[in-house]
Amino acid sequence: MHSKVDVAVMIGSGVPAxxxxxxxxxxxxxxxxxxxxxxxxxxxxxxxxxRQVWLAQLATVQGVRQGLRYSA
Structure with missing residues (x-):
């Protein structure tokens, strides 16, 4: 499963106080x-x-999952 990581802009009332x-x-x-x-x-x-940190973290998790799949 691949995760999608995006950056979005919030304007106006969506901006935290x-x-x-x-x-x-x-x-x-x-x-x-x-x-x-x-x-x-x-x-x-x-x-x-x-975003780059999230992508690296998710890639690491994905790599671990793939490793577990092939080690059984």
């Missing part, structure tokens, strides 16, 4: 299979870095 209080009108979030994971980021760069 803590970021709106800092004057932010947009933020970015990481979605794994369409569900938000973690916090909202003030920059796309931060969200993309988080």
């Amino acid at each position: 803590s970021l709106r209080a800092l004057g932010r009108k947009a933020c970015w979030v990481v979605l794994v299979n369409g569900e938000q994971r973690g916090t909202a980021f003030a920059s796309r760069v931060e969200a993309e870095e988080c």
Whole structure:
């Protein structure tokens, strides 16, 4: 099973109050299979870095699962 990891932008009322209080009108979030994971980021760069971590983690889990499948 392959997971899809995306970065999405949230604008307006979708932006958490803590970021709106800092004057932010947009933020970015990481979605794994369409569900938000973690916090909202003030920059796309931060969200993309988080996305890369998710991809690496999911690849590791997938590799372990494949290894278990072939070791039986």
